[in-house]
Amino acid sequence: MDEVGAKAKTMKSTILHGIRVALLEIGSATTVELSDKLGISFPTISKFLGQMEKDGELILTGLDHSSGGRRAKRYTYNPEYKLGLALFMEENETNYVIFNCFGEVKEQGKTEPALMDDGFSLLTKDIEKLMEKYPHVSSMAIGVPGSVDNGRIFFIPGYKHIQDFDLKGYFEDQFSLPVVVENDMNAAVLGYHHNGKIKHNHSLIYLYSGQNGPGAGIMINGGVVRGSTFFSGEVSFVPQYDDRNFLRALGKGKKTDKKAIREEYEIDAISRLVASFTAIINPKTIIFCNDEVDESILARISVRSSTYIPANHLPELVASDWKQDYLCGLQVLGLKLMLAEESN
Amino acid sequence: MDEVGAKAKTMKSTILHGIRVALLEIGSATTVELSDKLGISFPTISKFLGQMEKDGELILTGLDHSSGGRRAKRYTYNPEYKLGLALFMEENETNYVIFNCFGEVKEQGKTEPALMDDGFSLLTKDIEKLMEKYPHVSSMAIGVPGSVDNGRIFFIPGYKHIQDFDLKGYFEDQFSLPVVVENDMNAAVLGYHHNGKIKHNHSLIYLYSGQNGPGAGIMINGGVVRGSTFFSGEVSFVPQYDDRNFLRALGKGKKTDKKAIREEYEIDAISRLVASFTAIINPKTIIFCNDEVDESILARISVRSSTYIPANHLPELVASDWKQDYLCGLQVLGLKLMLAEESN
DNA sequence: GGAACTTATTAAACCTCTTTAAAAAGTTTA
DNA sequence: TAAACTTTTTAAAGAGGTTTAATAAGTTCC
Structure with missing residues (x-):
């Protein structure tokens, strides 16, 4: 735990990881470009690139045009070298995606719901079929609507039978590949963060008024906030009025189907929440x-929030596609696993 | 920015830093103990220890009792090898501390207030005297009641003339040693975190109802939360009742002198804030x-908070000495600078 | 009290990445 | 078209940390 960052043993994987990330980020590169970017000497880079090309992890796309000297070899990462499986479980279905290292979707679909009793065996069989079809799959990222602690489902309302279940361990044993499990909101905020190509470690909050009551995924300084009892983001409980918290202010006792936010009292409740977020986390x-919202609603929230907080400190309010961000976040998590693998 | 963690050049300082931290943490150690703890081979550790002993950075305290073999040399860090200066500026005075690497205070005192016009030149002279008295001082940590961005005073209510002033740059030029500047609440939360010997990266919130209105220092995942416009922790603005935010709920319009919290309405306002913190950050x-509080007040807050939030998710509520934590936090920041120095 | 066993330190061989130099491959200019 | 100049790649030398072996220093047992 106190270990020095990169000792000799981990050096190889550190470099490998660096090359992969850099190459995916900038699309293609030459030895020198990578050397500059990573601060590693070009002979070392050269050696690694040679090996990676042999393994099929890289593609030699050709030679650069010369600017007065020998032409440089240009490499691209082979996106098909490894694939990933991302899936998230919901009440009635399981959405899955097979994606490559560029984030391109090879196949997308729905399959058995797994959260109910006995759901896992059905799902496992479906995954087995997928694995046969795509033998290059080498990571799994799973999203669940509950609290997760290192792959174990810590708390998941409504599905008692899988509470305390070690989902990560289960699938790792089953398919012998690295698995990551994440909470839905956390994955979504991660996905948005990645999608937006946000430079560096801004704080983000993903707010969702789901069927099971509202929740928020919070990202601060580039890391997901989990909370000491995995309770962070349970914004239902924020006291907002003399005698109502956020949940009751939204009038959500009576499980309505309607999604869109429209009413003035909703706008005010959300604006107060925005104000609280700003005053605390900014x-x-x-x-x-x-x-749930459109541009005009966002504008109303923005105006209303500024009655509570100086407008210049208010966050940018945006609308985004939740499911897409969710899947994207899972893909990011899966990709991380793939890029970290020794693969040797 | 994308650089691989520890390349050869930084290796030396990484190891040096690791040895220093480990040695200060566990008090004393032998070569093998350090090697185990840091995951670095003992010949390397041995070489470094030899050099550090020559430099006077280490003290050979003696030989371990043998458990059947050659007796091992036991080293201790020399706390007087480097000293640090920590100071924080307030309206009417500047508190300072000279401390060694064990955190022991060599001298403590008050000196010129620096926040008013022309205060800096007086303070600078006082510091010069201190530096002459303690030539081993090799870092400075400065606390200010305002927002700080990388040593620059970003926003400081009431002291317009030093707004946007590069305090870090000023003192670094003046005394040619590393300087760190930090906001008061952030330093305090850091100090408490360090003082409590908290194992790992828990989230903490330091709440203070200062003269300039309440504020909070927030630490999440081991890092201080600054906010996108350096507005985080400005909890005055949290909406709490139909028509009152936290500041107004405390009845703080009329700048009262009283400090202690007693009244029922105060308890409720604070409890609602605790509930908000819990629901958002947990x-x-x-x-x-x-x-401002004692045990009985804390108990009342705790009980009241649990009317808003399930009690098992509520944070531990504690009282602590603000000035002491503040200074301690600054010391931690200064110490960090000292331990990171190449010193070669 | 010496033989056998433990453990810490020192020394030597080794591996890996970096630095520096040389070679290879292109482009431009006389 | 050959000489001069650029730039990339390959090769060799160098530096730093690790691994392995050898040595030094203690302890225990007969």
């Missing part, structure tokens, strides 16, 4: 689901 | 100033 952006 | 601990 995030760069708050993300809403685009099936 | 911190491990919330720290209050011990001149």
Whole structure:
């Protein structure tokens, strides 16, 4: 735990990881470009690139045009070298995606719901079929609507039988590949963060008024906030009025089907929440689901919030596609696993 | 920015830093103990220890009792090898501390206030005298009641003339040693975190109802939360009742002198804030100033908070000495600078 | 009290990445 | 078209940390 960052043993994987990330980020590169970017000498880079090309992890796309000297070899990462499987479980279905290292979707679909009793065996069989079809799959990222602690489902309302279940361990044993499990909101905020190509470690909050009551995914300084009892983001409980918290202010006792936010009392409740977020965390952006708000609603929230907080400190309010961000976040997590693998 | 963590050049300072931290943490150690703890081979450790002993940075305290073999040399860090200066500026005075690497205070005192016009030149002269008296001082940590961005005073209410002033740059030029500048609440939360010997990266919130209105220092995942416009922790603005935010709920319009919290309406306002913190961040601990609350008040807040939030998710509420934590936090920041120095 | 066993330190061989130099491959200019 | 100049790649030398072996220093047992 106190270990020095990169000792000799981990050096190889550190470099490998660096090359992969850099190459994916900038699309293609030459030895020198990578050397500059990573601060590693070009002979070392050269050696690694040679090996990676042999393994099929890289593609030699050709030679650069010369600017007065020998032409440089230009490499691209082979996106098909490894694939990933991302899936998230919901009440009635399981959405999955097979994606490559560029984030391109090879196949997308729905399959068995797994959260109910006995759901896992059905799902496992479906995944087995997928694995046969795509033998290059080498990571799994799973999203669940509950609290997760290192792959174990810590708390998941409504599905008692899988509470305390070690989902990560289960699938790792089953398919012998690295698995990551994440909470839905956390994955979504991660996905948005990645999608927006946000430079560096801004704070984000993803707000979602789901069926099971509202929740928020919070990202601060580039890391997801989990909370000491995995309770962070349970904004239902924020006291807002003399005798109402956020949940009751939204009038959500009576499980309505309607999604869109429209009413004045909703606007005010959300604006107060935005104000609370700002006064406490002061995030760069708050993300809403685009099936719940539109631009005009956002504008109203923005105006209303500024009655509570100096406008110049208010976060940017945006609408985004929740499911897409969710899947994207899972893909990011899966990709991380793939890029970290020794693969040797 | 994308550089691989520890390349050869930084290796030396990484190891040096690791040895220093480990040695200060565990008090004393032998070559093998350090090697185990840091994951670095003992010949390397041995070489470094030899050099550090020559430099006077280490003290050979003697030989371990043998457990059947050659007796091992036991080293201790020499706390006087480097000293640090920590100071914080307030309206009417500047508190300072000279401390060694064990955190032991060599001298403590008050000196010129620096926040008013022309205060800096007086303070600078006083510091010069201190530096002559303690030539081993090799870092400075400065606390200010305002927002700080990388040593620059970003926003400081009431002292317009030093707004946007590069305090870090000024003192670094003046005394040619590393300087760190930090906001008061952030330093305090850091100090408490360090003082409590908290294992790992819990979330903490330091709540303070200062003269200039309440504020909070927030630490999440081991890092201080600054906010996108350096507005985080400005909890005055949290909407709490139909028509009152936290500041107004405390009845603080009329700048009262009284400090202690007693009234029922205060308890409720604070409890609602605790509930908001919990629902959003879910911190491990919330720290209050011990001149504002006592155990019975904390108990009342705790009970009241649990009317808003399930009690098992509520943070631990504690009282602590603000000035002491503040200074301690500054010391931690200064110490960090000292331990990172190449010193070669 | 010496033989056998433990453990810490020192020394030597080794591996890996970096630095520096040389070679290879292109482009431009006389 | 050959000489001069650029730039990349390959090769060799160098530096720093690790691994392995050898040595030094203690302890225990007969």
